[in-house]
Amino acid sequence: MGPDLQAALLRVLEDGAVRRLGAVEEVRVEFGLVAATHRDLGRLVGEGRFRADLLYRLGRILRIPPLRERPGDVLLLARAFLAEAADGGRPAVLDAGAEAWLLAHPFPGNVRELRCRLLAAAALAEGGVVGRADLEEDGTGPSLEPFPAERGGAGSILEALRHGPPRTVGALVRETNVPRRTVQRLLASLVRDGGILREGRGPATRYAVTPPGADGEATGSPRRTSEGI
Numbered sequence: 001m002g003p004d005l006q007a008a009l010l011r012v013l014e015d016g017a018v019r020r021l022g023a024v025e026e027v028r029v030e031f032g033l034v035a036a037t038h039r040d041l042g043r044l045v046g047e048g049r050f051r052a053d054l055l056y057r058l059g060r061i062l063r064i065p066p067l068r069e070r071p072g073d074v075l076l077l078a079r080a081f082l083a084e085a086a087d088g089g090r091p092a093v094l095d096a097g098a099e100a101w102l103l104a105h106p107f108p109g110n111v112r113e114l115r116c117r118l119l120a121a122a123a124l125a126e127g128g129v130v131g132r133a134d135l136e137e138d139g140t141g142p143s144l145e146p147f148p149a150e151r152g153g154a155g156s157i158l159e160a161l162r163h164g165p166p167r168t169v170g171a172l173v174r175e176t177n178v179p180r181r182t183v184q185r186l187l188a189s190l191v192r193d194g195g196i197l198r199e200g201r202g203p204a205t206r207y208a209v210t211p212p213g214a215d216g217e218a219t220g221s222p223r224r225t226s227e228g229i
Helices: 003-015 041-046 052-058 071-086 096-104 110-124 148-162 169-176 180-193
Strands: 196-199 206-209
Touching: 003 052, 041 052, 071 096, 071 110, 110 180, 148 169, 148 180, 148 206, 169 180, 180 196, 180 206
Parallel strands: none
Antiparallel strands: 196 206
16 A cells, blocks of 8 residues: 555544545544554564654554464364365365374465465365365376376376276276375366366265267367367
8 A cells, every 4th residue: 555545544434434535525434443464564664664643543463473473273274164165065084194284284375375275175085075185286186187197088087988888987997997195186177177087075975078069068178178288
């Protein structure tokens, strides 16, 4: 917030009145103000970049520590995000390895990073259980970016699903000889893109090609081709 806007906000806080753009008369307002920042306002006041009178007018300052300083919140938030991912269904659970990893991770991205990791891990969880391997890959969550060995894998998975009934992850691993983790990543990407449908939950979860007209595209045609996965 620049100096001019700081001065304008201070006037509103002091006078309890605003003048709309283009208006000539002021309007009385009542409101509560909550301000948030990651800056050191005391240091900015000393540098002349933040008005001291505005800082004092804001009142009590509460410091919310980063997630790494409140490990007691990590598992509570993680379970809440898993419930969010379940969208009213039965949420995935964390195994002991996943809980240990979450408690040890520094979370430089704070709560947003935790949420992204849990939502992505829930989509890939085998049997409704999130393990350490579902969480510990680099980035904001398990990677769905292409790897050379996976480009052919997506095609073989789609081909298997086109010729037969819905399959579980285990069945696809046996038929295609593609590693389980690779199959899970590819399935999550294909489900998200609309190429295949997911049926059921837990170990019995099955995958099938999208029926004609289900997403406005031809049967089994994802919005991205297998070469783009």
